[in-house]
Amino acid sequence: MKTAYLGPEGSYSSLAARKLCPTAEYLPRKSFYAAVSCVLACEADCAVLPVENTLQGAVAQNLDLLYASAELFAVKEYLLQIDHRLIFRRGVNLSRIERVFSHEQAILQCGKFLSENLPQAKIVYTDSTAESLSVMQKETDAGIVGAHMAREGYELSAENIADEKKNFTHFLLVKRGEEHLPVHSGRVYFAASCPHEPGALLKMLQILAVYDLNMTKIESRPKKDSPGEYNFFIEFEGDIAANGVRAALSRLQEYTKNFKLLGCY
Amino acid sequence: MKTAYLGPEGSYSSLAARKLCPTAEYLPRKSFYAAVSCVLACEADCAVLPVENTLQGAVAQNLDLLYASAELFAVKEYLLQIDHRLIFRRGVNLSRIERVFSHEQAILQCGKFLSENLPQAKIVYTDSTAESLSVMQKETDAGIVGAHMAREGYELSAENIADEKKNFTHFLLVKRGEEHLPVHSGRVYFAASCPHEPGALLKMLQILAVYDLNMTKIESRPKKDSPGEYNFFIEFEGDIAANGVRAALSRLQEYTKNFKLLGCY
Numbered sequence: 001m002k003t004a005y006l007g008p009e010g011s012y013s014s015l016a017a018r019k020l021c022p023t024a025e026y027l028p029r030k031s032f033y034a035a036v037s038c039v040l041a042c043e044a045d046c047a048v049l050p051v052e053n054t055l056q057g058a059v060a061q062n063l064d065l066l067y068a069s070a071e072l073f074a075v076k077e078y079l080l081q082i083d084h085r086l087i088f089r090r091g092v093n094l095s096r097i098e099r100v101f102s103h104e105q106a107i108l109q110c111g112k113f114l115s116e117n118l119p120q121a122k123i124v125y126t127d128s129t130a131e132s133l134s135v136m137q138k139e140t141d142a143g144i145v146g147a148h149m150a151r152e153g154y155e156l157s158a159e160n161i162a163d164e165k166k167n168f169t170h171f172l173l174v175k176r177g178e179e180h181l182p183v184h185s186g187r188v189y190f191a192a193s194c195p196h197e198p199g200a201l202l203k204m205l206q207i208l209a210v211y212d213l214n215m216t217k218i219e220s221r222p223k224k225d226s227p228g229e230y231n232f233f234i235e236f237e238g239d240i241a242a243n244g245v246r247a248a249l250s251r252l253q254e255y256t257k258n259f260k261l262l263g264c265y
Numbered sequence: 266m267k268t269a270y271l272g273p274e275g276s277y278s279s280l281a282a283r284k285l286c287p288t289a290e291y292l293p294r295k296s297f298y299a300a301v302s303c304v305l306a307c308e309a310d311c312a313v314l315p316v317e318n319t320l321q322g323a324v325a326q327n328l329d330l331l332y333a334s335a336e337l338f339a340v341k342e343y344l345l346q347i348d349h350r351l352i353f354r355r356g357v358n359l360s361r362i363e364r365v366f367s368h369e370q371a372i373l374q375c376g377k378f379l380s381e382n383l384p385q386a387k388i389v390y391t392d393s394t395a396e397s398l399s400v401m402q403k404e405t406d407a408g409i410v411g412a413h414m415a416r417e418g419y420e421l422s423a424e425n426i427a428d429e430k431k432n433f434t435h436f437l438l439v440k441r442g443e444e445h446l447p448v449h450s451g452r453v454y455f456a457a458s459c460p461h462e463p464g465a466l467l468k469m470l471q472i473l474a475v476y477d478l479n480m481t482k483i484e485s486r487p488k489k490d491s492p493g494e495y496n497f498f499i500e501f502e503g504d505i506a507a508n509g510v511r512a513a514l515s516r517l518q519e520y521t522k523n524f525k526l527l528g529c530y
Contacts, residue, residue, distance in 0.1 A: 031373070054487050060322030061373075104369070108296070108326075125390060199474040201483065202467065209464040217495075218466070220483045222319050230482075 002027055004035040004044040012147060016080045016171040017048040036065050039072065039176050046075075052170040053082070055109060058219045063233050066174065066262050067191045074172035074189060074263025075180050082167040084110050086157040088143040097121050101132040102145035110145050113161040118143070172263065185240040185264035187216060190249065191233045192256035193223060201232060207251050208236055211244040233262070240264040267292055269300040269309040277412060281345045281436040282313040301330050304337065304441050311340075317435040318347070320374060323484045328498050331439065331527050332456045339437035339454060339528025340445050347432040349375050351422040353408040362386050366397035367410035375410050378426040383408070437528065450505040450529035452481060455514065456498045457521035458488060466497060472516050473501055476509040498527070505529040 003021045005013040007028020017026060027044050029035040038044035049062045066072055084106055088097060100107070100114060100121045107114070107123055114121065121143070126132045132144040145161070194200040208215060217235035238245040253259040268286045270278040272293020278300075282291060292309050294300040303309035314327045331337055349371055353362060365372070365379060365386045372379070372388055379386065386408070391397045397409040410426065459465040473480060482500035503510040518524040 031376070033376075052487075055325065057325030057328075057484070057486060058322050060320065063322075111296070111298075198477050198479045199470075201480060202470045202474050205464075205467040205470060209467050212463050214463045215466060218483065218485045218497075219322070221322060222317075232483075 001025070001046065002038075002044040003046050003048060004029050004038040005048040006030075006032055006035055010146070012080060012082065012169060013048055013050060013171070015147065016050070016078050016169070019080070020048055020076055020078050020171065020173045021046065032059075032062055032065060036069065036072065036174070039174060040069060042176070045175065047174045048078075048171055049174055050169045050171050052217070054166060054168045055164060056105065058233075060221060063191070063219065063221060066172075067231065067233070067260055070260070071176050071178075072174050073176075073178060073181055073261065074265060075175050075182060076173035077187075077265040078171045078173070080169045080171060082109075082162070082169055083147055083160045084145050084162045085147065085159075086113075086143050086161050087146050087154055090153055090155045092141075092143075092155075094118065094143075095120070096141055097143040098141040099124055100143050100145060101126050103132070106145045109162045109164065109167070112163040114145075172265070174263070178261075181240065181264055183241055186237065187235055188238045188240055188245060188249070188264045189217075189233070189235045189262040190252065190260060191231055191262055192252060192259040193229060193231045194256050204232065204234070204252060204256060207248055207255065208234075211248040213238050213245065213248055231258070266290070266311065267303075267309040268311050268313060269294050269303040270313040271295075271297055271300055275411070277345060277347065277434060278313055278315060278436070280412065281315070281343050281434070284345070285313055285341055285343050285436065285438045286311065297324075297327055297330060301334065301337065301439070304439060305334060307441070310440065312439045313343075313436055314439055315434045315436050317482070319431060319433045320429060321370065323498075325486060328456070328484065328486060331437075332496065332498070332525055335525070336441050336443075337439050338441075338443055338446055338526065339530060340440050340447060341438035342452075342530040343436045343438070345434045345436060347374075347427070347434055348412055348425045349410050349427045350412065350424075351378075351408050351426050352411050352419055355418055355420045357406075357408075357420075359383065359408075360385070361406055362408040363406040364389055365408050365410060366391050368397070371410045374427045374429065374432065377428040379410075437530070439528070443526075446505065446529055448506055451502065452500055453503045453505055453510060453514070453529045454482075454498070454500040454527040455517065455525065456496055456527055457517060457524040458494060458496045459521050469497065469499070469517060469521060472513055472520065473499075476513040478503050478510065478513055496523070 001024045003024040004027040005017045035047040039047045050059050101124045104125050213236045215236045219233040220230040223229040266289045268282050268289040269292040270282045300312040304312045315324050366389045369390050478501045480501045484498040485495040488494040
């Protein structure tokens with residue numbers, strides 16, 4: 001099975017890909033868009049996409065990608081704990097580290113540790129936490145903030161250095177074709193738009209309530225081509241094979257505009 | 266009036282700050298958190314914070330900051346059109362540009378233009394679009410993606426080079442103390458959590474519907490300290506002085522947990 005994701009190796013997406021598809025052939029790509037395109041062009045069997053992070057919120061770009069492609073469905077999920085470590089050349093003392101390389105988001109999430117322990121270090125932003133390692137290849141005065149990337153000659157800090165330790169990213173495994181949806185599920189994810197009038201979203205939620213379905217996630221995304229109108233992305237607990245779930249989805253499809261089942265898992 | 270925002274000069278936040286407070290003393294800060302801290306410490310009268318972008322979705326960090334500070338209220342809003350330009354040394358031909366510097370988000374939003382017009386260029390990610398200008402100070406073979414930053418010796422591309430031209434960021438002007446809230450408003454913004462059970466959000470929305478209040482925005486944010494529970498950020502059309510709005514807010518405050526009026530404008 002060929003699995004596409006946002007690379008390079010060592011990225012959080014690559015870690016999630018290895019959990020979701022332990023024996024796959026891996027296709028790291030330069031963007032989420034490129035990873036999804038691989039699946040649509042049948043060059044990959046699936047793509048692994050982050051859709052929400054505890055601290056950063058929804059990954060809006062991926063919600064839009066999943067919604068825009070009628071043939072793409074999420075069929076499996078994985079919750080990855082984000083665990084930032086300081087990585088540095090073996091034997092180097094923290095006080096000698098003059099520069100710290102990492103992706104902006106990772107740096108932001110470790111602000112407290114960096115200002116308390118490496119106040120002397122200059123921060124250098126890089127493309128991704130993974131690529132930071134090659135940047136500092138020959139430097140002894142440099143550290144990086146990254147994840148699980150122990151390599152020959154490098155050391156990882158013993159502790160997670162993030163300010164907020166409870167930090168998870170919700171990944172979805174996405175395939176092409178409705179036939180890949182599992183027969184049973186614990187949760188169902190859909191998106192739809194509804195008329196911009198008082199009570200429109202309320203009615204969508206009433207449909208769920210009528211069938212005792214518990215919502216687990218809701219996001220609103222402004223529609224690009226129609227200011228003031230929103231698409232809603234809603235996840236709820238339910239078995240896709242259950243009568244109540246099927247009835248609710250069918251009623252939602254009738255009531256809303258541009259309804260799309262995003263997946264179930 | 267002292268106005269804090271995410272700097273440096275030339276950042277989108279600095280542009281919004283100049284629109285919201287045309288005659289202020291400007292205090293560019295290194296992070297949103299630092300800008301908000303200025304207001305809480307009474308070193309600034311207000312802060313300018315982005316809360317949503319058409320393409321990227323909610324700026325989760327700022328929603329959390331606004332919600333966490335009992336004394337902070339949004340009192341004014343501004344919708345900034347994001348307009349990416351290619352900036353290069355005057356007289357340099359596009360084909361000679363070998364490197365393009367910018368913030369990752371800006372690069373992502375101009376992917377089509379860059380791959381079609383500058384396929385030869387190496388992309389270099391920088392801290393912000395504004396800081397990119399100093400990075401390429403003495404380079405003639407470099408360009409940057411940035412906004413409205415014409416300076417002596419530099420040229421801006423005539424067109425917005427973003428793939429998606431309809432791209433707006435919603436900024437809020439935030440002050441310390443409820444007394445700064447306007448007497449009348451067009452929209453009201455609040456946040457609250459509700460028990461994780463079927464129909465809990467539904468009831469919140471029913472309260473709005475009972476008073477014919479039209480919701481304009483809804484975001485869910487996972488609660489950091491309580492997995493599976495969500496905070497909801499809801500904006501609706503309404504005059505804060507109107508009886509219906511006051512009654513709805515009062516009922517919401519009774520029904521929900523951790524209710525906070527985020528502001529009105």
